[in-house]
Each structure stands twice: as structure tokens, then as C-alpha cells.
Amino acid sequence: MLSLIETLTGFAAIMLMLSLLVKTLTSVVKNQADYYSDNLKHEVQRLALETTGKTWDALMQNPNTPDWARNIHWERLGGEILTPAYMGWFLKQLDQNARVFDLDTRLKIHVANVNYAFQLRMKNLALALGLGLCLFGNINAFTIWKSLYTDQQLRATFSGPYADKAATLANAQATQGTDPNKKPTQDELDSQIKSLQKNMRSFLTDVSFGVGRIWRTNAQNEAGNEKHSAEFFLYEFLGSLLTGILISIGAPYWHDILQALAALRPDKANA
């Protein structure tokens, strides 16, 4: 029973560490691609159509439209522009006949749309990156579980010091803000990439088992004949796919499981 709890704790710690890696990777990609402004621009254009009855292109072709409206850098803007006072003024600048009453209620719906689309895209991005990391790195949850369950020393390491290290890292990352409106500076981006590289190297050093077996040149020979080779590839593929899905559930989920399992450990329970 104790070995099962230790295996579960070690497994949760590894999944938490991978989830944190994917979280950082998602944040790096998000900051480079800027998915928020796409949806923000779209919602402002929808609001303009609803209040003026004209499409964005028609409004931009109007000679009365100010030049600055044609040259808006959407990537520099955040949700702070979606306030009734600012949007009322903005829509009046686009069209004097814009019907800007009841903007408060309308904007709440548009802000909700922007946030919903952004969050959904971030979840899908995390899933894509998680799957990419596990499939290309061939990080196999089955092999990790088997190694932890059969190796007592490994189990003790991963359910003890490694679990504490993962929990500390998760707590540190949880305190950092994740405001989608906040545009990071170049220095912040650089430090984020450095942190990702450091954590990735650290993970690969700590968890050397169950990683990258498929890319070894003798991967096929390990299993013998062709039938076994196909089984080996299927096993590695399904294991990596499952790991990708598991780590995409999210770091908070694994952190909660780790906390619950750590409380069951005899040394913690007696304390």
C-alpha cells in the first residue's frame, strides 16, 4: 500500500513538473504570437458594426474617419480600451451617427467573448504543446509508472525530495501574475526562455527513464522481430499520447493531487 502511495506521489510530481514546463512554454508562445489582440480587434469591429450599421472596411474608407483610426496597433492594446467612456468616444470618432447608448451592457458581452475565446485558445495551445513535447520527446507515462513501481530507490527519491521541489516550483509560479493584458518586456521574455531551458534540462537530468527510447538507433532491435517492433512503437506512441493529455489537464490539478498524496505519507501524517 505504501509503495503504491509513493509511486502515485512520484508520478504526480513528475506530471506536475511537466505541466509547469508546458505552462511556461505556452506563455512563451503566447507572448510571441499575441493571440489576445486578434479577438480584441474582432470584437471592436463587431461593436462598430452593431452601433454604426457599417462594416469596419466601410468605416475606414470614409474620408471623415481620423487617420489614427486606420493605423491602430492592436497588438499593443489590451482589454482596458473596452470601457463605455472610451468606446463611446471612439465610435463617435468613427461615425457621428453611431448609436452609443447602452454601451455598458454591450461591452460586458464583448469583453466576455474576448476572454472566452482567449482562454479556449490558450487551453488548446497548451494541449498542442503538451502533446508535442511528449510525442517528440517520447515521454512515456507507462514507462515512468513502471520504473517508479519497480525501483524502490527511484520511488523514494521522486516521492520525497523531488515532490517537494516540484511543489515549491508550482507555488513560485502560482504567485506570478498571468494577466493576458500585460505585455512583457524583452528582458522578461528572455528570462522566461532561459527559465524554460533551465527547467527542461533539469527535468531531463532528473527523469532520464522513459524518455526518448524511440529515437535510439537500436529501438527496433530492442524488441527483436518486426511484430514486436510494431508493438514497441504502439506502446511508446500510446504512452506518449496519454502523457501529453495528462499534463495538459493543468499544473493546479497535479499540485492538488500531490498535496493530498503528500499528506498520506507516514512522515507527514505523524508530523
Added chain:
Amino acid sequence: MKRLKITKLNAVILLVAALFLFVLPPLTPYIDVPKLGKIPLSGMQMFYAVLSLEIVLAVYIFGVGVLSRTQPQPISAGYAPQAGSIPVATPQPGPTAPAQKLPVTPQGGH
């Protein structure tokens, strides 16, 4: 019409993905990349790599990228608001404006 286009597009994507998946691995030993030489992967490794790449690309394209439902679509003049959004604004009658009387529609008898 839009639905038909998307279905055709999906079919084409599926066909190309299947083509890559089953044609590329057997050709691996014969592929010679300029300046890099031959690809040091076996047929099964290549199959795994292509399948992984296709899964990741599919999740990205359909979840985040151009074919995602959260990807903003171009707004045209005949644009219909999405379900759950509010209709195009119309001026409300002021408090002094006389209330319009709705025409009485004849109800069918039983």
C-alpha cells in the same frame, strides 16, 4: 455553403495527412536532404515522427489556428451576430414619445 466548403477542406486535409503518413516512411532511406545527407531514421521512426507531427498540427490548426472556431472571421455587411450576442442597436423611444399600439392579430378559434 460555408459548411460544405469546410467539409471539403477537412477531406483534403485528411487525404494529404494520410498520404504523408503512408508514403513518406517507406521512402525514408531514399530521401537525401541537400547538405544534411540521408535521414538517420528507420521507417517506423519516420512513421512515428510524421504521425506525431500531424496530431500536434491538427490540434493547433483546429484549436488555435486558422480553422479554430475561436479564430475571428472576417465581418461582412451581411454579418449575423453569433448566438448569445446582442442584436444591432436600435434607438429606444423616449419617455415622452407616445407608445406605439401593437396591431391586434386575430387569434384562431378552437
